[in-house]
Amino acid sequence: MSGLALNAASLRYDNGFTALNNVTAAFDSGSFTALVGPSGCGKSSLLRLLAGLEHPFIGSVTGLAQSDIGFVFQEPTLLAWRNVADNITLPLKIEGHNPSEIGGRLDEALALVGLTDFADALPRQLSGGMKMRVSLARALAKRPPVLLMDEPFAALDELTRFRLDDDLRAIWQQQKCTIIFVTHSVTEAAYLAERALVMQDGEIQTEITIDQNDRDSGFRSAPAFSAACNALSAALGHGMETKGEA
Amino acid sequence: MRYLIPFLLGLALLGLWEFWVSAADVPVFILPAPSAIAAAMADNFGALMAALWVTMTVTLSAFFWAVVSAVALAILFTRARLIEMALYPYVITLQVTPVVAIAPLILIWVGFDNVSRALVMIAWIVAFFPMLTNTVQGLRSVDPQLHDMMTLAGASWWQRLLYLELPAALPSMLTGAKISGGLALIGAVVAEFVAGSGASTGLAWRIIEAGNRLEIATMFASLVLLSALGILLFYLLSFCEWLVLHKWHESFRRG
Numbered sequence: 001m002s003g004l005a006l007n008a009a010s011l012r013y014d015n016g017f018t019a020l021n022n023v024t025a026a027f028d029s030g031s032f033t034a035l036v037g038p039s040g041c042g043k044s045s046l047l048r049l050l051a052g053l054e055h056p057f058i059g060s061v062t063g064l065a066q067s068d069i070g071f072v073f074q075e076p077t078l079l080a081w082r083n084v085a086d087n088i089t090l091p092l093k094i095e096g097h098n099p100s101e102i103g104g105r106l107d108e109a110l111a112l113v114g115l116t117d118f119a120d121a122l123p124r125q126l127s128g129g130m131k132m133r134v135s136l137a138r139a140l141a142k143r144p145p146v147l148l149m150d151e152p153f154a155a156l157d158e159l160t161r162f163r164l165d166d167d168l169r170a171i172w173q174q175q176k177c178t179i180i181f182v183t184h185s186v187t188e189a190a191y192l193a194e195r196a197l198v199m200q201d202g203e204i205q206t207e208i209t210i211d212q213n214d215r216d217s218g219f220r221s222a223p224a225f226s227a228a229c230n231a232l233s234a235a236l237g238h239g240m241e242t243k244g245e246a
Numbered sequence: 247m248r249y250l251i252p253f254l255l256g257l258a259l260l261g262l263w264e265f266w267v268s269a270a271d272v273p274v275f276i277l278p279a280p281s282a283i284a285a286a287m288a289d290n291f292g293a294l295m296a297a298l299w300v301t302m303t304v305t306l307s308a309f310f311w312a313v314v315s316a317v318a319l320a321i322l323f324t325r326a327r328l329i330e331m332a333l334y335p336y337v338i339t340l341q342v343t344p345v346v347a348i349a350p351l352i353l354i355w356v357g358f359d360n361v362s363r364a365l366v367m368i369a370w371i372v373a374f375f376p377m378l379t380n381t382v383q384g385l386r387s388v389d390p391q392l393h394d395m396m397t398l399a400g401a402s403w404w405q406r407l408l409y410l411e412l413p414a415a416l417p418s419m420l421t422g423a424k425i426s427g428g429l430a431l432i433g434a435v436v437a438e439f440v441a442g443s444g445a446s447t448g449l450a451w452r453i454i455e456a457g458n459r460l461e462i463a464t465m466f467a468s469l470v471l472l473s474a475l476g477i478l479l480f481y482l483l484s485f486c487e488w489l490v491l492h493k494w495h496e497s498f499r500r501g
Contacts, residue, residue, distance in 0.1 A: 053394055066398050077391045081413050081494045090409060091399035122494050
């Protein structure tokens with residue numbers, strides 16, 4: 001166990017909207033979980049609950065200290081006036097690490113996302129994919145046991161997204177951190193994760209385990225991949241139907 | 247070209263003015279020729295420069311205090327909603343009441359023992375508001391995700407202010423500063439007008455004094471210096487804006 005779990009948690013926003021309804025879920029240490037579902041199903045809310053950015057209305061969250069959480073937002077969320085290196089090191093600086101430690105972690109994070117040559121660049125000089133890499137590097141520099149990612153690659157073109165998905169898999173295997181990844185893309189969930197939680201209307205509807213055999217090469221053309229895609233599509237399609245009838 | 251064209255236009259207009267005044271024989275107490283204005287400027291150079299210094303000091307002090315007080319109050323407003331709710335109506339009252347109407351009161355309260363302090367205060371009232379509203383707006387419009395990012399990093403309130411809110415608000419603050427700078431000069435002139443004879447020795451007072459003596463050329467010379475001061479202030483602040491923002495802000499992006 002990574003110690004990360006939701007116990008019958010509900011989340012209601014100030015405007016009365018119930019984003020999560022009685023959700024129970026646990027996340028094993030070192031696991032890669034995808035949260036899949038249509039817009040507004042509560043997947044981002046679940047992530048924010050785990051990060052301690054929201055608090056449950058009922059139920060409880062077994063969480064971690066915020067310093068143990070790396071969070072990657074939907075947008076790169078970079079400070080436009082700080083260069084790549086200064087963006088990545090800001091959380092470390094705030095946490096009060098010493099300069100040599102910060103320097104070491106910066107180099108490590110830049111190498112992980114392949115941006116070693118861009119430390120001095122300003123965000124506006126970078127492409128969308130590169131900005132997202134900086135954002136990922138900023139989360140990784142904290143060396144977090146848990147990485148929470150909220151549709152981080154949704155705004156990118158497909159080729160860039162495939163490349164970042166590959167890199168993320170590699171980073172996960174290397175760092176052995178727990179990753180919870182929100183996406184509305186069935187193929188992205190099937191490609192990245194070991195397990196997918198399909199969400200609908202603020203509840204977890206189905207849990208699907210994704211076969212991790214044939215991972216070595218060309219997983220996108222492996223039978224296990226299309227099987228996972230089909231299972232996820234079916235779960236989501238079923239969800240849409242019941243919603244339509246209700 | 248950007249500087250040459252307006253310069254040539256100005257030169258042409260001045261030439262036309264000079265020609266028309268001498269051709270139509272316009273009396274010097276109605277409209278003096280540019281050459282007469284230049285002569286008046288040269289004759290009264292010492293006095294005019296002293297007056298310029300006085301007005302500039304009032305303007306810059308008022309502007310300085312406007313920036314400092316507005317930024318401080320804006321930070322307070324964004325930190326404590328209750329304080330904003332309590333104070334905002336009064337800030338607006340101060341802003342909408344014509345300063346010419348408040349000025350005599352301030353002169354009576356403050357001006358007896360220190361006229362220049364009263365002048366600065368009047369100019370401050372005029373300059374304060376745009377700086378405040380722009381700073382508040384800048385501090386408020388920070389992307390909520392950036393705030394979440396700071397929360398996850400465990401930032402204290404002053405780290406949030408220093409690393410996120412103030413830099414993010416800089417573009418709005420500098421826009422406010424450009425407006426405030428111009429208004430500080432207007433406020434200084436109004437204050438001098440109201441303060442009247444003996445109390446003030448700035449450029450605005452020189453204009454009234456020269457007007458009373460029908461020294462229209464000296465009036466124009468003072469006016470030229472006032473405009474020059476305003477233009478200088480504007481470009482100085484624009485330069486600051488460029489210096490701080492050109493590397494990263496969208497408004498300085500080419501093409």
